[in-house]
Structures are given as structure tokens and as C-alpha cells.
Amino acid sequence: MQVEEIIPRYYDSNVYIINKKIVIDTGMTEASVLRGIEEVMPIEDIELIILTHAHYDHSGCANALLSRSHAKLAIHEADAPFLSDDTLSSALSFGSKAACPPADILYKGGEKIPIGLNEEGIMEYLEVIHTPGHTVGCICLYEANSKTLFSGDTVFSDGGIGRSDFRISEPEKMTVSIDKLTKLDVKNLYPGHGLPTIGNANRSIELSKMMSARMNP
Template identity: 50%
Template sequence: MNVKKFHKGYYDANSYLINGKVLIDTGINTDALIAEIEKSIYINDLELIVLTHCHYDHTAAAEAIAKKSGARIAIHKDDVELLHHDEASASEAFDSRAPSFEPDILLDDGESIPIGNGEYLEIIHTPGHTPGCICLYEPISKSLFSGDTVFPQGSIGRTDFIGGNSANISESIQKLTQLDVRTMYPGHGETTSDNVKRQIELSYRMAKSIFKII
């Protein structure tokens, strides 16, 4: 699997271009991200934009990139309503309005997205940061695109936004501990391949400790 990471601004989420055809998350800096994508592929080769959740720092550039490339936009069905809400999408924090586009594809847990070369991304519903938060797992390369559910070194996503839920994120992280992960591609921060399973287990311990879950 070929993965290219883009991070174009301090407040941007990470964006990942996979096999030259699928983009995970888009950040805020539309023009800068499009320029980086066009250094790697013809923009019209982009087929799909997958949003790990509804927050503005992950979604703001999606509509413009979709219009320029013709790519479809996918998000979990449980985050659609929040996507269009100024406060719930966190767009207010950026002095902006929530996105108005309608997703082309509504995702659900357990679905798969083919990405070429016999590889695919498995949709793992991981509510807690938002109701429709997802992670994406590629089993051949053992890669996890973890969005804002877990981060390296035992960190976890916030649950104090609208739709956040501490019990749910703890259960979601526990689900991720069952995966065989070689490389984690988080929504923020650096990619890691350093004993990732152990790092996710630390995230689960952190969640249980913070939220007093037995």
C-alpha cells in the first residue's frame, strides 16, 4: 500500500493519499492540499474522499477537492447531522460555517473499500469522539488510520465536544486493541510503527483511568 501524508497547517488534521486514489480527511487549507495532491497524481484520478468524522479540521476542504477531482465523499451515517451543525462540527472554533455539502456515501461498520492491488480498507465504527467516528484498517499491510480515536504514545481523542461520549470511546479503543497493527496513521501527530499494539493498549488503559471505567 502506498501512503502519502499531507499536513498543511498547524490546525489541520493529517490527510492521507492511499494508492493514488483514496484520500482520508482533508484539513482546512484547501489550495495548499490540492497543490500537494497534484504533485503526486492527476487530480482527476482521485476517486474517493473518506472523512473519519464530522469535525471541521478534517472536512473543510472536502467539497472543493471533490468538485475539482470528481471524487465522491464518504462519511459514517451517524455523523451526517453533526457535519452540518456549526457548533457540533467545531466550525465555530475556526470562525467558519459548517460544510453544506451532502455526502455521496454513508458508511457503516464492517464495510470495505477496495483500494486496488487486492487491498481494502475495513470500516471500524469507533464512536466516542463523535457518534460517527471511524477508523480504517488495511489488513494486508496491517495499517490503521485511527482518525481522532487514538493517537501515538497512549493518547486518546477528546470527548467534550457535542456527541462525545467517554464510555463509547473506551469501548471503541478496546475494539482496536484486538487488531494486529504494524503502522498507525493518526488524525494528528506523527505516524508510528513502534510496537503499535502496545501503544493502543496504553490508550485503552488511559481511557479507563481518565473515565473511571472498571
Template identity: 50%
Template sequence: MGGRNTEVRYICPTAYDSSVYLVNGKILIDAGMSSDLIIKQLEKYIKLTDLKLIILTHCHYDHTAAAAIIAEKSGAEIGIHKADLQGVNDEYLSVSVLFGDRAPAVKPTITYEEGDKIDIGNGEQLEVIHTPGHSQGSICLYEPVSKSLFSGDTVFPGGGFGRMDFDGSEPEKMLSSVEKLIKIDVKTLYSGHGAPADRDGNNQIMASYRMLRMMMGV
């Protein structure tokens, strides 16, 4: 699945893990929790050592817990937005307590900020869009050639959006975060949970925006 060039493999090991996306055979977006299952899936498509970078869309345990083992076995670097760098190792900000576990021992080596461009090969880049709300350092990643948006837990297909009742959530920032997303041209929406929506991404995001406005009474 993907656009004109971008090759995206969708991996969902269990119902509780985040969605995991292998992009162009060398970039992983989010890492889920079940490292053995995810590595087994990855090895269907690539040699594990071909993996160069794991980008975490935010610091929550269900997206990050497997990252340390995958990075150790592949040699990949790990990147996260600078506002979630501390949270990834904090059992409350990472919400690992909700999973009955300690915070993962993930050690990101790269930090991102709004507007950063991440080279993913094939002449393509992911643009970092800082979308606080679900967590302080939540990001979405936009690839303009295929019009793909990796939205983490900011928005989901069908009008959904991320919970805002966790430690580190910033509900007052969520609306302006989603407003950023309705301004870009999105065909395929790859969200942090559930299968990708490979048509009318813009309509999906607009539905999330409307639902959010309704919930907030604005």
C-alpha cells in the same frame, strides 16, 4: 510509507489541519481545512482527477472543511459514517464554531457502517470500524495486508485519545471503541493529528487504552 503494498502519503498542510493521507494514489483519508495547500501537495503525487474517494473519519471541521473543494475539483466522491452525516453540516456538531467559521458545505455521497469494506485497489480493502466517543460517527479504517490503521481522532501515538467534550461526543462509548482496536494486529498507526507511527502500532493503542482506563477510573 506503508506496508507490503499499501502506498500512503502523509500530508499535513498546517498545524491546525488534520493529517491527510493519500492511499494508493486514489483514496484520500480526511481532507483538512486548507484546500489550496492540500491540492498543491496532492498534485506532486497524482493528477487530481485520479482521486476517486475522500473518506472522512468523522464530522469535525478540521478534517472536513476542504473536502467540498477537493471533491469538486477532482470529481471524487465523499464518504462518512451514517451517524455523522448530519453533523458534518451542523456548526456545533462539526465544531466549526470553534474555528470561527460556518459549517462546511460538504455533501457526502456515501455512508458507511461497521464492517463495511472499501476497495482501495491493489487487491486491498479498508475495513470500517465504528468507534464512537470523539463523535457519534467516528470511524477507524483497517487495512489487513499492511496492518495499517487509520485511527482518525479515536487514538493517537504515545497514549493519546480524542477529546470527549464536544457536542456529539459520547464519552461512555469511548472505552469499548478503543477495546475494539486493541484486538486487531496493527503495525502502522496513521492518526488524525501528528506524524504516523510506523512501528509497534499495537503498543501505541494499548497505551491509549491504559490512559483512558486511568482517566475513567476503571
């Protein structure tokens, strides 16, 4: 699996490009995100946009990418209604309006999204893991062959965790969700904000679980 990262501006989420066809989270600052993606691949070639959750800092540029490509938009079904909600998507907090169109694909968790053959000719998949807490419909995406986890705003590098005090949060589920992630073998962690952890990310996720147990008892 090939991962490219767009370095975000300000409070934008990280934007990841997988195998030059799938985009995970879109950020919200249109000019810099479009420019960043164009340096890696033509925007019209994007096939699928997966949002780890509905927050505007992750979904704000989805409309711009969808209008320039034939990409499908995918998100967990529990977060889908918030995409067009100025308040619940937190768009208003960023001084914006939620202009995201309805999603084409709704996940429940457990789906395996084929992403193509790796260098050894093995088909690779992103597995959808439902991790409610930060929002009710947060997902993480795990690629087992390369032991890579895209964690959205559920866990960050160095033991960080996402806020769980939004109206659409479920703080009581945060620790259980992170516990699910500790059952995976994660080498590379690509979070929704901040730097990735390349190497042994299991320790970082263990620390996140301890942090969540303290903050969301």
C-alpha cells in the same frame, strides 16, 4: 498499499492519500492541502474521500476537492448530519462555516472498501471500524495485509486519545471503542493528528486504552 501523507498546517488534520486515488480526511486550510495533494497526484483523479468523522479540521477541504474531481464522499451515518452544521462540526471554533456537501456513501461499520491490488497481486481492503467516543460516528480504517490502521481522532501515537467532551461525543463508549482496536494486529498507525507510528503500534494502542479507562471511567 501505498500511503502518502500531506503535512498539515496549524490545527489541520493529517491528510492521507492511498494508492493515488483515495483521500482519508481533508484538513481545512485549502491552499496548503490542495498544493500538498497536487504534489502527489492530480486532484481530478481522486475517486473517494473518506472522512474519519465530521469535525471541520478533517472535513473543511472536502468541498474544494469534490468540486475539482468526480470523487464520492463517505462518512459514518451517525456523523453525516454534522457535516453542514457550523456548531456541531466545530467549524465556528475555527472561525469558519461548514460548507461540506452531503455525503454520497454512509457507513455503518464492517464495510470492506477495495483499494486495489498490492505488489503481490493480492486485493487489499480498508475495513470500516465504528469507534464512537470522540464523536458518535467516528471510524477507523484497517488494512489487514499491511497491518495498517488509520485512527482519526480516536487514538494518537504514543498512547494519546481524542477529546470526548464535545456535544457530539460519547465518552462512555471511548474505552470500548479503543478496546476493539487492541484486538487488531497493528504495525503502522496513521492518526488524525501528530506523527504516525511505523513499526509495532500495538503498544501505543494499549497505552491509549489505559489512558481512556482513566479519563472516561
